[in-house]
Amino acid sequence: MSASSDVGFHAQRQARWHYGEAAFWLIVLACGFAFPTRYLIMTDILRLALFAMSLDLVLGYAGIVSLGHAAFFGVGAYAAGLLALDGIVNEPVLALVVAGLVAMVLGFATSFLVIRGADLTRLMVTLGIALLLEALAERFSNLTGGTDGLQGIEMQPIFGEIPFDMFGKTGFFYSLAVLFLLFLFARRVVHSPFGLSLRAIKNNPLRAAAIGIPVNRRLIAIYTLAAFYAGIAGALFTQTTAIASLDVFAFERSADLMLVLVIGGTGYLYGGLVGAVLFRMLQELFSTITPQYWQFWIGLVLVVIVLIGRQRLHRWVLYLPNLVIKQIAGRKAVVAVPESDA
Amino acid sequence: MTIALETQNLEKQFGGLRVTRDLSLKIEQGARHALIGPNGAGKTTVINQLTGVLKPNSGRILLEGQDITDIPVHKRVLRGLSRTFQINQLYPDLTPLETIGLAVSERLGHGGDWWRRMGTRSDVNGEIADLLTRFHLLDVMNEQTVTLPYGKQRLLEIAVAIAGKPRVLLLDEPAAGVPESERHDILAVVGSLPRDVTVLLIEHDMDLVFSFADRISVLVSGALLTEGPPEQVARDPQVKAVYLGEEAVNV
Numbered sequence: 001m002s003a004s005s006d007v008g009f010h011a012q013r014q015a016r017w018h019y020g021e022a023a024f025w026l027i028v029l030a031c032g033f034a035f036p037t038r039y040l041i042m043t044d045i046l047r048l049a050l051f052a053m054s055l056d057l058v059l060g061y062a063g064i065v066s067l068g069h070a071a072f073f074g075v076g077a078y079a080a081g082l083l084a085l086d087g088i089v090n091e092p093v094l095a096l097v098v099a100g101l102v103a104m105v106l107g108f109a110t111s112f113l114v115i116r117g118a119d120l121t122r123l124m125v126t127l128g129i130a131l132l133l134e135a136l137a138e139r140f141s142n143l144t145g146g147t148d149g150l151q152g153i154e155m156q157p158i159f160g161e162i163p164f165d166m167f168g169k170t171g172f173f174y175s176l177a178v179l180f181l182l183f184l185f186a187r188r189v190v191h192s193p194f195g196l197s198l199r200a201i202k203n204n205p206l207r208a209a210a211i212g213i214p215v216n217r218r219l220i221a222i223y224t225l226a227a228f229y230a231g232i233a234g235a236l237f238t239q240t241t242a243i244a245s246l247d248v249f250a251f252e253r254s255a256d257l258m259l260v261l262v263i264g265g266t267g268y269l270y271g272g273l274v275g276a277v278l279f280r281m282l283q284e285l286f287s288t289i290t291p292q293y294w295q296f297w298i299g300l301v302l303v304v305i306v307l308i309g310r311q312r313l314h315r316w317v318l319y320l321p322n323l324v325i326k327q328i329a330g331r332k333a334v335v336a337v338p339e340s341d342a
Numbered sequence: 343m344t345i346a347l348e349t350q351n352l353e354k355q356f357g358g359l360r361v362t363r364d365l366s367l368k369i370e371q372g373a374r375h376a377l378i379g380p381n382g383a384g385k386t387t388v389i390n391q392l393t394g395v396l397k398p399n400s401g402r403i404l405l406e407g408q409d410i411t412d413i414p415v416h417k418r419v420l421r422g423l424s425r426t427f428q429i430n431q432l433y434p435d436l437t438p439l440e441t442i443g444l445a446v447s448e449r450l451g452h453g454g455d456w457w458r459r460m461g462t463r464s465d466v467n468g469e470i471a472d473l474l475t476r477f478h479l480l481d482v483m484n485e486q487t488v489t490l491p492y493g494k495q496r497l498l499e500i501a502v503a504i505a506g507k508p509r510v511l512l513l514d515e516p517a518a519g520v521p522e523s524e525r526h527d528i529l530a531v532v533g534s535l536p537r538d539v540t541v542l543l544i545e546h547d548m549d550l551v552f553s554f555a556d557r558i559s560v561l562v563s564g565a566l567l568t569e570g571p572p573e574q575v576a577r578d579p580q581v582k583a584v585y586l587g588e589e590a591v592n593v
Contacts, residue, residue: 003471003480004464010439010484011461011470193447194456196436200444203433210393210431211445211506212419213453221456 015191024270025180032172039168045280046175047236052260052272053179053186054229060266061190062222063202064114067123067254068130071110072103072227074249076234078137079103081150081244090156092239096178099235100228107227111220127251134249149245153238164240171240178236179273182229186269189225198222199267259302344371345407346540347392347423347510352401354387354564361387362398363565369510369542376543376551379561380584385544386428388561389514392542393425394418405510420449424508428515428544430499434488438479438498441487443470445505469505477501478527493524500531510540517547552576560584 031042051073058064079099082088089095113125137144145151157163164170189195201208201215209215238244247253256279263282264275282301286294347369354362361384369375379385390396392403394415403411410418433441443460446469447453461467474480477497482490487498496516503511517528532554535541545551551558551572558575560567568578575581 003475004468007439007443007471007474007483008461008464008467011443011467012459013484015459015461188459189456191459192456193444193453193458193460196440196444196460197448197453199436200433200441203435204431206395207427207431207433207502209415210419210425210427211502212416212448213444214416218454 012191021270024273028176032176036167036169039172041280041284043168043172043175043240045276046172046179047233047240048257048260048280049273049276050175050179050182050236051230051233052257052264052276053183053269054226054233054272055257055261056266056269056272057186057190057226057229058223059261060268060271061195061202062198062219064219064223065119065122066114066126067251067258068126068128069226069230069257070249070251070253071126071130071133072107072230073234073237073253074130074133074137075106076100076103076231077238077244077248078144078150078234079231080235080238081153082143084153084155084239085150091160092155092158092174096232096235096239099238100232103231103234104224104228107231108220108224111223111227114223115216115219127254130249130251130254134246137246137249144244144246147246149243150238151243153242153244155239155242168240175236175240178232182232183269183273186229190269194218194221259298262302263305345369346371346373346405347542348404349388349392350402350404352388352391352403353399354384354391354396355399361564362391363563365401365561365564365566367559367566367569369540370557372537372540374541374543374554374556376545376555376558377561378545378548378551378558379567382563383561384564385561386514387564389425389512389544392512393423419506419508422507422509423512424503424506424510425512426499426503426514426516428518430495432487432495432498432502434486436487437484438474438487438490438494438501439470439483441498442473442479442501442505445502446470446473449506473501473505477504477531491524493520493527496520496524496528497531500528504535508539510542511535512542512544514544515546516543517545517550 035042051069054072055066055069058066076099079102080095083095083098084090089098110129113129114122117125138146141147155164158170158174162170190198197208197213197218200213201218205215234248237248260275260279261271262275263278264271264273282298283294286297290297345368347367349365349367352362352365353360365388377385377388387396391398394410394413398411402409405418405421405423410421410423440460443466444453446466447455447460450466452458452463452466471480474483477500479494479498479501482494487495490498496519500513500516513532516532517525520528529550543551543555555572557570558572559569560575560578560581562584567580567584568575570578
């Protein structure tokens with residue numbers, strides 16, 4: 001192989017699909033058939049996974065910290081609710097896209113505030129925006145239903161063909177399809193030169209600018225895209241639960257999201273997905289054992305992860321699957337190779 | 343002779359401290375120009391103004407006759423002004439392949455591509471392979487930068503700047519901190535830069551300066567002390583005084 005084609009081969013190393021990834025998605029799909037009584041919780045996990053993937057795009061790839069990601073989730077949720085209630089867009093998929101676009105516009109507008117300043121400023125600005133929107137939603141109750149939220153949302157069949165059922169089966173497969181499509185899109189984007197430039201900016205903004213990367217423009221672009229993703233997650237929430245209330249903007253939602261990513265790891269796209277599963281399972285487990293104090297145990301797990309994981313947070317999830325592959329296949333493990341390894 | 347890079351009455355103050363004083367430099371096309379001076383003379387501050395990291399309080403900066411004083415860092419790069427840093431400024435998590443690939447992609451205007459995968463453009467791949475070979479990085483191209491030995495990181499630092507195909511290259515102490523055993527590679531690379539690239543070298547190491555530069559400017563306390571060909575600067579009693587003075591202090 002010539003050096004040039006060699007370079008091309010290695011440059012696409014991470015963009016190629018691995019068996020582990022295919023297995024991951026097949027297992028997720030299989031869950032839809034294996035646990036027909038658990039559609040609601042599984043749909044909840046899918047929504048959370050999509051939401052976490054959105055934060056991973058800005059945090060894991062571009063290094064933008066946010067404590068107010070629920071702002072976009074909430075806007076997407078209310079947008080989807082209003083579109084359905086007022087009969088503006090009845091077809092769910094179209095409404096989903098429109099709701100995502102509404103969140104995207106908000107993301108674009110607020111990105112200019114977020115790219116200014118350093119981490120602490122960003123935390124405060126993102127937090128502030130989410131709180132602000134929550135207050136606005138409460139104040140304009142004639143539009144949003146105030147503390148009662150939007151109620152009585154009736155979803156029309158998807159593409160006018162597939163109705164939502166009371167067991168949440170449609171909701172689950174609908175959410176899974178949306179998650180998978182958006183995952184494919186994100187996967188494509190992060191392996192492009194654009195995606196690589198985000199990681200460069202996260203690593204060293206000074207050098208990034210010094211090789212001609214328009215840092216601010218790239219950050220605005222990814223923040224806007226992530227807002228679209230979060231908006232879609234919010235819209236899925238409304239469409240599959242038929243309700244939108246003020247807690248879609250809640251601080252806890254943004255904070256939980258951070259936990260999900262810490263548990264799952266950042267910067268390789270699967271972190272949000274794995275983290276969402278683990279987070280909800282831990283939540284279930286602890287709330288069965290101790291309904292009142294489950295947050296204590298979640299907190300403890302978090303502290304342990306951070307102490308053990310340190311800089312390698314996003315690696316530890318891969319440890320076991322990689323070990324298994326090493327043992328079985330006797331070769332270097334390839335499950336969802338992490339993008340970065342700070 | 344055309345002027346590649348020029349400063350006109352450049353002035354920079356940090357609070358009450360004048361770190362660049364009325365500095366007017368002219369660097370000719372294709373020159374091997376060195377900017378020297380004792381510690382704290384303000385050399386790096388000058389570089390930071392040339393590249394746009396710092397904004398001068400007054401004065402102009404011209405790149406090939408065009409005023410670039412007010413344009414941002416990344417646009418100066420696209421106009422052909424690249425730099426290396428005195429302390430490596432690399433991406434710890436990225437590999438040399440990715441680091442150089444990114445720089446090449448940005449220069450060719452593909453940096454914003456968000457759909458096409460990295461590594462699928464043969465012109466970009468060709469250039470990356472070329473640079474990796476030239477800078478002896480081919481064998482470590484898939485290693486994370488943070489794990490590379492310092493000398494390799496230093497080579498990568500220079501390779502990244504070259505990947506921008508600069509017409510003017512600012513080298514900020516390229517051999518700083520490199521162990522003696524790896525120095526040779528760095529010096530060879532610096533020495534073999536194409537002649538059509540104008541180089542401004544900031545350096546402490548006098549051996550390197552005198553073997554490389556065909557013109558030297560001496561900066562003291564932010565102002566230009568003297569300027570001329572190496573042999574003239576070497577004989578200059580003022581320059582001797584500055585350096586001897588510094589050494590006397592060091593002793």
